[in-house]
Amino acid sequence: MNIQQNTVSENNFEQCIKCTICTVYCPVAAVNPDYPGPKQAGPDGERLRLKQPGFFDSALKYCLNCKRCEVACPSNVRIGDIIQSARIKYGPRKNTSLRNFVLANTDLVGSLATPFAPVVNSVVALKPVRFMMDKVMAIDHRRVFPKYAHGTFTSWYNKHAAAAQAAFPKQVSYFHGCYVNYNNPQLGKDLIRIMNALGYGVRLLDREKCCGVALISNGLYNQARRQAKINLKSIREAVTDRDLDVITTSSTCTFTLRDEYPHLLELQNDDVRDRIELATRYLYRLIRSGQGNLKFKEGAPLRVAYHTPCHMEKMGWANYSIELLRMIPGVELVVLDSQCCGIAGTYGFKKENYRTSQAVGESLFRQIEESGADVVATDCETCKWQIEMSTSKPCEHPLTILASRLA
């Protein structure tokens, strides 16, 4: 009999030996004394909550779900999952302010905003509007809003790309996510250009919803689960029915689809999980296994600083993006210390978190300024917003840089 096997809990919480290493690497505990840190909020608090749910501590809302505690843990305890699951299980039922609803519904707000993008972008940039949003909705007035694109990626794709993409003999499915659809269709176009250069056509899923990461962090769990089911159905159609891999360009979407669905939303995805991956990893595999090759043009020297987003760190995949960038002639790569930029999706937009958010990112911003880089590269859209707002450097997706150098 394997005694250990029978006592191991879902999140491995009884494996915690109270070494406190997680708290050392928690970006929030380092700057916000209201947050008790991952050990206390996670496995320690869980023992109390299991006895008496009333021990739920509202300070758990300060966790920004970066999972750096899990990466640091020497005992494989899923500390971040314990904390987020506790919020779902024991946290307040009605957690939805208008503000949280707006921030969390990236899909809905994006479809409303994109037809009027020029107007929306100018209006939300106005000082009085930002002041109003601050006062009425508690969205911090110092936060710079990401710009909406005029027209979505999907409408462009359906009108201008679908037919040509279907003509490629090899195909891959693309989960574009809200950012590409509403804010940066160019990134989706860059991906298509790169995949086409390798002989692959890019098709969209039959039906795609926001991955749900913002819904989860804003307490809209039922909606998150509904959307996740729709996504899983589409992913299964791609993987099982058509034998296509599903790639994404956002590290957080990838992480949510692969790991947060089973761990937090209790939706099993074992049958398709290995077929969902980040585009940079997919490209790395194709190129390194000799199944494809990219031709680059000679470009001016470009110093690129790579920032590892938290969910990328958790997946352990930063190396693939870094290696791809290194393949580009003329690119000189600096790898920044892996640390949280502080925005954590919608977290940094909230008035009550603004200070924490900027304090968490401070040393990263300093490192970026000192790096001498022309451009910062990262696989996460919200890190990009934070870096562009808080430093003097532009920030791009690695594939955008790569596509700009294709021959």
Next chain:
Amino acid sequence: MKFDVVIIGGGLAGMVCGIRLAEAGKKCAIVSQGQSAIHFSSGSFDLLGRMPDGTEVSDPIAAMAELGKIAPEHPYAIMGEKFCAEHLQQAPEILRSAGISVSGDCRKNHFRITPMGKMKPTWLTIDGYLTTASSERLPFEKVCIINVEGFLDFYPEFIAEEFRKQGVVCNFGTINLPDLERIRRNPSEMRSVNIARVFDREENLEVLAAKIREMASGCEAVILPAIIGIGRDDAFDVLKSKVNTPLYLLPTLPPSIPGIKAQQALQHRFRSLGGEYFLGDTVLSAEWKDGRVKELFTANHGDIPFRADHFVLATGSFFSKGLVATPDRIVEPVFGADTVFTPDRAEWYTLRFFDRQNYQAFGVRTDRSLRVVKEGVPIENLYCAGAGLAGFHPVQEGCGAGVSLLSALFVADRILKGE
């Protein structure tokens, strides 16, 4: 992913081995399941403090010759007195090149002071920590031991009790600050790291210096717990410059500030030499070919393997699950390597915690080149370094860091010589 060497485990042994190989131009990766036991460091690196019978060691190199006769399976004996003696300069150089400034002499142990005030023989100590040349005499006769109010991982009374045995007069002082009050709201998280972050702020360091000056009056020295300098490296020097009484640090219970700083320094050094560091990943399986390890598969990287010419098993001992004890045997979980242990479980440990415990000497079976043995056969390109080795008692003999450092260099040496 293709490397020259893949090292499993990012603790002291894995990191030093990686640094040595990277310095020699090898492309290395370290795969580590989480942060390592360096986070529990005392601020010192022991080489050999006691012989197996408990006799205190003064000259570790001389004692190694004797140890080789008594304990031929000890890693020092396997590596050989000659190798050890030759490489005892290289180890501190590697630490220093990473920015960890250590002092000590491999021909003469000095004494470090534990968080309980006990004196233990050691080899290298990070600068700033209290040491003494003789266990009979402290470098002062009247000292002020300062603690932070509400800090539970440092015990001035215990320390004073030990110091008084040597006739040292001990004064006490406590520090409190508004910023410390804020972190005290979570009393169980009032730990060294959180406190050190308070003193990373210039204004708090200034107040601390003023309070120390006040409390130190009439004392020859001041002792502080290691709660200085997590975010900035110069905090302790700045503090010293503001206090005219000699200032010493003593280690606290974990997490250990000197340990965290050492870990980060080593990792930084490894990466600056071109090493790739994969944290938070677990090796799940290995592919073999002709008695050699061909590639490793991990939890994070799925179907993309880590390929290398050589592999190093530096996964540590029981704490980091490099070794796992089942009811009847000791298992090495990554490769299923052969392990050294006594079959009768009753002999694994005694009921007296501080006794020499047999389980501490259990470990991975290796040949005389520290190659891992599986099913009785040494694997050509798989070496073992660090705490997972068999045949030594890191706590009782005070040799844990020495075995990690020297075995890391030994294995790197073998790989570089192409054995």
